Amino acid sequence: MAVNLKGTDTSKAPEPPLGNKPLLGERYTSKEFMELEWEGMWTKVWLIAGLVEELPQKGDYITCEMGRESILCVRDNNNKIRAFFNVCQHRANRLVQSEKGKAKTFSCGYHGWQYSLEGELIYVRDEEDFPQGSPCGKLKLVEIPCETWGGFIWYNMDENCSSLHDYLSPHQEHLSVYPLEEMKRTDWVTIEGNFNWKCVQDNFNESYHIPDVHPQLKYFLDERYQSCQFDLYLNGNVRMLMPGSIPTPHAEKEEDLIIESLKPDAEFWEMDIESYRGRFKEFRKDLQNQKRKLSEKKGYDFSLFNDDQLTDNYHYGFFPNVYFSMKPDGNIFLRGNPHPTDPNKCYFDMWYFTWFPEGANEYYSNSMGKYVAIDSPVEHLTGKFGEISAGPGIDQDVAVWQSQQQGLSSRGFRGDYMPYQERRIRFHHETIDRYIEGSIQDFIKNNS
Numbered sequence: 550m551a552v553n554l555k556g557t558d559t560s561k562a563p564e565p566p567l568g569n570k571p572l573l574g575e576r577y578t579s580k581e582f583m584e585l586e587w588e589g590m591w592t593k594v595w596l597i598a599g600l601v602e603e604l605p606q607k608g609d610y611i612t613c614e615m616g617r618e619s620i621l622c623v624r625d626n627n628n629k630i631r632a633f634f635n636v637c638q639h640r641a642n643r644l645v646q647s648e649k650g651k652a653k654t655f656s657c658g659y660h661g662w663q664y665s666l667e668g669e670l671i672y673v674r675d676e677e678d679f680p681q682g683s684p685c686g687k688l689k690l691v692e693i694p695c696e697t698w699g700g701f702i703w704y705n706m707d708e709n710c711s712s713l714h715d716y717l718s719p720h721q722e723h724l725s726v727y728p729l730e731e732m733k734r735t736d737w738v739t740i741e742g743n744f745n746w747k748c749v750q751d752n753f754n755e756s757y758h759i760p761d762v763h764p765q766l767k768y769f770l771d772e773r774y775q776s777c778q779f780d781l782y783l784n785g786n787v788r789m790l791m792p793g794s795i796p797t798p799h800a801e802k803e804e805d806l807i808i809e810s811l812k813p814d815a816e817f818w819e820m821d822i823e824s825y826r827g828r829f830k831e832f833r834k835d836l837q838n839q840k841r842k843l844s845e846k847k848g849y850d851f852s853l854f855n856d857d858q859l860t861d862n863y864h865y866g867f868f869p870n871v872y873f874s875m876k877p878d879g880n881i882f883l884r885g886n887p888h889p890t891d892p893n894k895c896y897f898d899m900w901y902f903t904w905f906p907e908g909a910n911e912y913y914s915n916s917m918g919k920y921v922a923i924d925s926p927v928e929h930l931t932g933k934f935g936e937i938s939a940g941p942g943i944d945q946d947v948a949v950w951q952s953q954q955q956g957l958s959s960r961g962f963r964g965d966y967m968p969y970q971e972r973r974i975r976f977h978h979e980t981i982d983r984y985i986e987g988s989i990q991d992f993i994k995n996n997s
């Protein structure tokens with residue numbers, strides 16, 4: 550197997566200019582700010598509706614909720630995937646009610662108007678009774694830009710949007726070494742949370758909280774900011790590279806716990822973790838070498854990875870609300886979607902994509918701490934915080950957002966005071982402001 554050791558580009562992005570305006574609680578709690586975000590940002594950015602694999606055949610469709618809108622995506626009669634606002638042109642009833650399905654035409658439940666898969670209005674009852682002329686051939690569902698990348702369906706509510714390619718840059722290129730389209734969604738969870746969507750995004754934009762919120766991670770991740778690389782790209786996308794399969798130095802004495810954490814991976818890759826007592830630092834490099842050696846036998850093609858990608862977390866943030874946390878064997882997809890009307894609520898999505906070794910039907914997912922099966926269609930779990938789980942580590946994050954939101958509406962909170970390692974948060978908020986002010990393109994141009 551040819552090994553291309555280049556892998557994903559790890560060069561450090563130049564630091565963009567950052568301001569120092571305090572981030573006040575009202576950004577998370579006020580309806581006015583929520584409205585500014587909706588008009589200036591949510592309706593101008595590329596967002597993910599679902600997976601291409603959900604629409605294998607003509608007539609397959611999905612709907613997704615985004616704030617006050619519902620978006621309908623369908624594979625039309627020419628195999629093209631289209632996106633429409635999910636609203637009937639008669640008197641605005643939501644056209645399709647279910648999350649997914651198959652249709653020859655879409656028929657509105659209120660007065661029976663029917664639309665083709667291409668969005669044309671093709672049937673109305675009492676067609677002769679319209680003094681203004683039949684709406685058939687005249688009215689259409691309102692279509693919006695829709696493209697695919699990485700196995701995902703992307704849409705943009707702004708018909709004058711920039712290209713998806715520019716929007717995703719440079720992540721599209723960086724992530725091309727991962728077989729995103731082959732990974733299978735093995736978890737699909739949506740939690741209705743009592744927190745603003747930015748609590749989710751802020752949290753994944755820093756790792757400062759790890760020692761307190763996820764004390765278990767220190768046994769196999771070196772989360773210290775000195776060990777990580779943070780990249781901030783002018784279009785609002787960000788990245789963090791964090792070494793994995795290595796304990797942080799302050800955990801090195803707790804050998805039994807380190808062994809417990811690293812064991813499943815070590816066993817899969819036929820290594821004796823016990824022999825690393827007293828020298829766990831060496832495990833990461835040895836595991837990288839072992840993966841190169843055994844990858845073919847184990848059913849993985851790592852030929853496009855650099856060595857560090859074999860063990861580390863490559864954590865990619867897509868502006869405004871999606872994280873791909875790339876592991877060597879999967880991707881945790883994390884997203885906070887706004888509530889239709891209440892800034893104190895949002896919908897948090899966790900999708901886990903497993904990269905199954907070739908030929909394997911079952912796999913132990915280290916990140917999820919469980920076995921996952923390739924052939925069982927994954928069920929969409931929805932519920933409130935505490936009712937359903939987004940996985941052992943992520944549940945710890947969700948618990949904090951609930952309590953943070955309470956503090957964000959307190960008179961006793963006077964704005965943030967953040968260390969430099971949390972600068973992706975500030976940058977994210979400043980990018981939101983640039984969308985609201987309409988200055989994002991100028992910012993990119995003036996700093997390129």
Ligand code: FES
Nearest residue numbers: 637639640657660
């Ligand atoms: S609102 Fe859809 S047919 Fe009347």
Ligand SMILES: [Fe+2]
Nearest residue numbers: 758762763946
């Ligand atoms: Fe966390």
